[in-house]
Amino acid sequence: MATLLNRQPNATESDGFLKSGDGLALILASPAFQRC
Amino acid sequence: MEIAANLSTDRDAKQTLVVIFLRGAADGLTLVAPVEDDNYHRYRPRLAVKKSEAVPLDGSFGLHPNLRPLEAAWKEGDLAIVHAAGGESDSRSHFEAQDLMEHGGIAAGGWLGRYLRAKGPSQSPLGAVALAPTLPDVLSGAPSAAAFLSLDEFGYGKRGGTAFDQQLQRLYELESDEMRHAATNTFEAIRRIESIDRHGSAENGATYDEKDDFARGLRQVAQLIKADVGLDAASVDVGGWDSHFTQKTLIEPLMDRLGSGLAAFRQDLGSRMQSVTVVVMTEFGRTVQENSAFGTDHGRGSAMFVLGGGVQGGRIHGAWQGLQSLEKRGSSESYGDLPVLNNYRDILAPVLLRHGLDAAQLGRVFPSFTFNPLPLYTA
Numbered sequence: 292m293a294t295l296l297n298r299q300p301n302a303t304e305s306d307g308f309l310k311s312g313d314g315l316a317l318i319l320a321s322p323a324f325q326r327c
Numbered sequence: 328m329e330i331a332a333n334l335s336t337d338r339d340a341k342q343t344l345v346v347i348f349l350r351g352a353a354d355g356l357t358l359v360a361p362v363e364d365d366n367y368h369r370y371r372p373r374l375a376v377k378k379s380e381a382v383p384l385d386g387s388f389g390l391h392p393n394l395r396p397l398e399a400a401w402k403e404g405d406l407a408i409v410h411a412a413g414g415e416s417d418s419r420s421h422f423e424a425q426d427l428m429e430h431g432g433i434a435a436g437g438w439l440g441r442y443l444r445a446k447g448p449s450q451s452p453l454g455a456v457a458l459a460p461t462l463p464d465v466l467s468g469a470p471s472a473a474a475f476l477s478l479d480e481f482g483y484g485k486r487g488g489t490a491f492d493q494q495l496q497r498l499y500e501l502e503s504d505e506m507r508h509a510a511t512n513t514f515e516a517i518r519r520i521e522s523i524d525r526h527g528s529a530e531n532g533a534t535y536d537e538k539d540d541f542a543r544g545l546r547q548v549a550q551l552i553k554a555d556v557g558l559d560a561a562s563v564d565v566g567g568w569d570s571h572f573t574q575k576t577l578i579e580p581l582m583d584r585l586g587s588g589l590a591a592f593r594q595d596l597g598s599r600m601q602s603v604t605v606v607v608m609t610e611f612g613r614t615v616q617e618n619s620a621f622g623t624d625h626g627r628g629s630a631m632f633v634l635g636g637g638v639q640g641g642r643i644h645g646a647w648q649g650l651q652s653l654e655k656r657g658s659s660e661s662y663g664d665l666p667v668l669n670n671y672r673d674i675l676a677p678v679l680l681r682h683g684l685d686a687a688q689l690g691r692v693f694p695s696f697t698f699n700p701l702p703l704y705t706a
Contacts, residue, residue: 303501307494317491321498322506 296323342602342682343552345545345561345592346439346465348429349585349609351568352421355629356615356665357578359408359643362389366650370616370663374574374623384408385643393582396590397634404640405593405600407703410647411628411668413611419625421569424610428671429464431693436468438692439560442679443469445688451557452513453481453520458544458563466562476540478525478547482517512557519554533595535588541565542588549595552603568609571622589634601636604678608671615650615663628665631674637681637704644701645669669701676700 292300292308295318300308304321308314318324360376361367363386368375381389382398388410390397400406416427431438443455448470455472457463462474475481483491492514499510529535529549535542544563551558565585570577585607593600612629634640646668672693677700679689689698 303498307498311491311494313491317494317498320495322502322510323498325506 292318295319295327296321297327298323341552341555341557341559342604343548343558343561344439344442344678344682345548345563345603345605347585347589347605347607348425348463348465348562348564349568349581349607350421350425350564350566351570351609352424352611352613352625353568353581353609353629354570354574354578354613354623355410355412355609356612356623357391357574358394358582359384359388359390359410359630361387361410361650363387364650367615370650372617373621374617387647388643391579391582393579394586396586397632400590400593400634401641405634405636405638406640407633407638408643409631409633409645409669409674409701410643411645411665412608412631412671412674413628413667413669414671415667416611417627419611421610421625426464428608428610430467431672432696434694437463437465438675439465439562440468440472441692442682442684443472443559445684445691446559446682449557449559450512451516451559452509453516453551453556453558455560456548456551456558456562458547458561463562463564466560469560477543478520478523478550481520516556519556520551523550523554525550529591529595531594531597533591535591535595536584539584539588541584542591545588545592546595549592552596552599570613571618571624572620574617574622577622589632593634600634604633604635604638604682606675606678607632607634608674612665615665626664628667628669631669631671633674633678633703639703639705644703645674670696670699672696673698673700674703677703680704 307317311317360381362378362381376391380392382395383389397406414428416424418424429437455466455469457466457474459474462472466472496514499507535546548561567581568578608631609629611627613623613626617623676689676698681704
């Protein structure tokens with residue numbers, strides 16, 4: 292996650308990564324990644 | 328803190344413009360045949376639409392019988408036709424002519440994209456769509472536009488599910504800027520699209536040919552309009568109109584699809600057609616005289632259709648000077664072009680004014696053009 296976001300994930304991102312069912316897709320669609 | 332999606336729920340406030348481009352240079356003299364003109368039958372002994380078979384329009388012209396599904400729209404005053412329509416380019420190259428017409432002249436971006444810019448940023452991620460694998464030039468420069476072949480492509484995909492949706496929305500709720508605003512509208516648009524019964528029956532007894540990608544495209548545009556996702560403009564193409572050889576075999580099935588698709592769309596939308604305009608256009612027309620291969624070659628003027636609410640339908644608009652005194656075209660075997668007497672911008676101008684532009688904005692959509700708009704609407 293840190294590689295994708297270029298920083299450490301925050302608590303909501305880490306929580307979502309585990310709970311979403313598809314953490315990688317979630318991070319790719321996240322606002323943090325969209326801003327990268 | 329919750330942020331509300333502001334996709335309009337006011338049906339009357341939302342107008343949608345649907346642009347259908349007939350790629351390949353459709354023969355306007357077959358779509359809308361001047362059946363009462365003796366020269367038409369003289370120049371086209373094998374290809375002319377017979378007067379007895381045409382769908383009568385105004386005493387001079389008749390629709391090709393395969394366009395009969397549009398007869399009701401004509402009779403009910405919802406369909407206007409402009410003949411001898413086209414652009415100023417004489418290149419006769421499909422690529423060049425489509426490029427010029429989609430850009431609205433020599434200008435950056437497509438004219439539909441500039442129209443959407445002039446209207447201001449859309450609140451919806453589905454403010455403009457193209458039912459196509461890639462965005463057509465006409466939508467180039469639009470503030471936001473999506474190209475897809477099926478509404479099934481717009482959503483969370485296979486990853487969609489309550490947990491995924493919830494977590495994604497939670498991430499965007501932490502944002503405080505335009506990204507949160509855009510995401511909120513996107514989530515709402517997805518919710519509205521997912522609420523559509525995409526494989527259910529159309530309304531008002533309309534029937535689309537599900538095997539026809541044009542009809543499926545129109546059906547999906549109608550679904551987006553009915554779902555109130557904030558659709559301002561849509562682009563749908565029908566290709567294959569380049570009929571140098573065996574024209575009848577090539578374009579009669581296309582006219583079938585065009586006529587039945589448009590009629591189903593109009594029927595499906597019912598009273599909502601009052602806020603929808605469909606424009607049908609092509610890059611140029613074809614030679615008046617048929618060639619030796621049972622076809623026609625690249626010409627100039629063709630026909631344009633304007634279908635929708637408020638249009639002064641049931642009549643042929645614009646200038647028309649008949650098919651007399653055609654000159655031989657260089658060393659070509661073909662006699663004459665239908666001259667362009669009605670510039671496509673003068674047909675689009677009243678449509679764009681109806682769809683919310685003012686005169687100054689219109690000048691930015693079609694720069695360096697002196698307008699002489701056709702009176703397609705009552706003042």
